[in-house]
Amino acid sequence: MAVLTDFEASVFKLVAKIPQGKVTTYQALACALGKPRAIRAAGNALGKNPNLIKVPCHRVVRSDGKVGGYAGGAITKVKLLKAEGVQVVRNGIMNFEKIFYNFK
């Protein structure tokens, strides 16, 4: 079972809600948690990556439009996103603005 903290569990719970073909940013994620300043903490939680398959952590990208990082490598992350219909411009930069998922 998850030996994670409440904060991490909250992050994974939100990330797991991201539908296929959509992506979100670490900022929106932290904001959804009620702590827009805890961007690093949210990213740190995903960094644990306890359920890489169950949690679509690859759908979480940076606010800059870059894919950010991934436990399996940023290359794999972009690959998965492209497979879901995400338009990757270049250098791992994508048009997440058109497929942005807003937590609600």
Added chain:
DNA sequence: GCTCTGACGATTT
């Protein structure tokens, strides 16, 4: 209880 690290963000140079 203090310090370092980290899948980040925004600002400044």
Added chain:
DNA sequence: GAAATCGCCAGAG
């Protein structure tokens, strides 16, 4: 426009 620096929060040692 790109690179570097500072600032932020939470977890682990």
